[in-house]
Amino acid sequence: MHTTVGSAERVALSLRALYNQYGYSQYKMSKFEEYDLYARNKDFLISDGVITFTDLSGKLMALKPDVTLSIVKNSKDCAGVRKLYYNENVYRVTKGAHGYREIMQVGLEAIGDVDAYTICEVLLLAAKSLRAISDAAVLDISHLGLLSELMAFIGVPDDKEAQLVKFISEKNAHEMTDLCRGCGISEENISLLRSLFAMNGAPKCVLPELKALLSGKVSDAALAQFEAVICALEGSGVEDLLRIDFSVVDDMHYYNGFVFKGFINGLPGSLLSGGQYDNLMDKMKRSDRAIGFAVYTDLLERLEQPADPYDVDTVLLYDAGCSLSDIRRQAQSLTAQGISVLVQQTRPENIRFRQLLKLSGNEVKLLENNA
Numbered sequence: 001m002h003t004t005v006g007s008a009e010r011v012a013l014s015l016r017a018l019y020n021q022y023g024y025s026q027y028k029m030s031k032f033e034e035y036d037l038y039a040r041n042k043d044f045l046i047s048d049g050v051i052t053f054t055d056l057s058g059k060l061m062a063l064k065p066d067v068t069l070s071i072v073k074n075s076k077d078c079a080g081v082r083k084l085y086y087n088e089n090v091y092r093v094t095k096g097a098h099g100y101r102e103i104m105q106v107g108l109e110a111i112g113d114v115d116a117y118t119i120c121e122v123l124l125l126a127a128k129s130l131r132a133i134s135d136a137a138v139l140d141i142s143h144l145g146l147l148s149e150l151m152a153f154i155g156v157p158d159d160k161e162a163q164l165v166k167f168i169s170e171k172n173a174h175e176m177t178d179l180c181r182g183c184g185i186s187e188e189n190i191s192l193l194r195s196l197f198a199m200n201g202a203p204k205c206v207l208p209e210l211k212a213l214l215s216g217k218v219s220d221a222a223l224a225q226f227e228a229v230i231c232a233l234e235g236s237g238v239e240d241l242l243r244i245d246f247s248v249v250d251d252m253h254y255y256n257g258f259v260f261k262g263f264i265n266g267l268p269g270s271l272l273s274g275g276q277y278d279n280l281m282d283k284m285k286r287s288d289r290a291i292g293f294a295v296y297t298d299l300l301e302r303l304e305q306p307a308d309p310y311d312v313d314t315v316l317l318y319d320a321g322c323s324l325s326d327i328r329r330q331a332q333s334l335t336a337q338g339i340s341v342l343v344q345q346t347r348p349e350n351i352r353f354r355q356l357l358k359l360s361g362n363e364v365k366l367l368e369n370n371a
Contacts, residue, residue, distance in 0.1 A: 020083040027084040063091040081112040107294035114289040125239035136265035142248035149218040154189035318359040
């Protein structure tokens with residue numbers, strides 16, 4: 001795997017270079033927004049926790065817990081597609097945490113006349129982002145439009161959709177079945193829904209099954225676009241990362257169309273999350289369409305790495321009579337070899353080292369070797 005602990009900044013630089021290659025421009029923003037923006041869109045946020053403060057004018061402000069909302073609020077409808085990327089910190093409570101954290105994330109947004117190619121490009125860049133981080137990665141792809149149309153076809157009441165989507169995301173077949181039966185949905189249609197969210201695998205295996213399952217039950221246009229976008233990624237060099245998984249869902253009040261999540265080996269949850277959010281644009285009185293994703297680079301700190309038994313490679317001690325130039329030259333000689341070195345006059349306590357050297361005059365002696 002390419003990634004090591006502490007590599008979040010290097011990963012961010014790599015992703016920025018990738019997005020620049022595809023014509024995305026960096027978007028920079030303030031660390032805070034008016035709190036009302038987040039209060040009106042709480043369901044869109046990963047965390048309910050928002051850090052607020054009152055500015056000098058008496059306006060309630062918030063340290064931004066999300067980047068997408070800020071971009072949508074501070075941009076305008078335009079012709080064509082505006083392609084942006086960002087490397088920003090957000091502030092929120094993370095799952096399992098007992099307080100707020102500053103979270104580093106890198107991501108991109110395509111806003112405007114988003115067509116099938118734009119969607120394909122964003123999926124490509126999501127997969128390439130994962131590959132830049134790890135060889136052991138998967139991008140799970142779903143489509144909320146197809147799921148929504150299927151729920152309408154089998155007769156799921158509008159007020160039960162959110163609950164059903166929750167059960168699908170949890171792969172909770174038992175609760176999903178009970179809910180459908182309670183709504184009077186036939187066993188045949190329940191079986192149809194179960195078959196959809198049980199699908200999980202490489203596109204070349206799953207697409208034929210998906211088409212056979214959904215044909216005549218959802219719009220031909222939506223199914224054809226889904227197939228066209230997925231098939232267009234064949235030969236792109238990332239097709240081995242792609243999986244179709246209809247348990248990948250999100251809030252239908254905000255998202256529509258393609259949704260996706262990226263995973264790498266060593267992390268229990270998703271490292272990357274994205275999708276089409278035309279419904280959010282509509283809610284914010286925008287006519288543009290939009291798609292994007294975020295890579296939560298702070299999660300890379302959680303990757304397990306072998307613990308180094310040593311705090312430093314070498315401890316270099318020196319006599320009081322040694323010249324400053326000799327001490328500097330010896331230290332520089334060690335660091336030039338890629339060796340970490342702690343230089344001081346007396347032997348340190350509670351420091352684990354591979355070797356202990358002593359500089360006397362201009363002569364260096366090995367006192368101890370623990371490697």
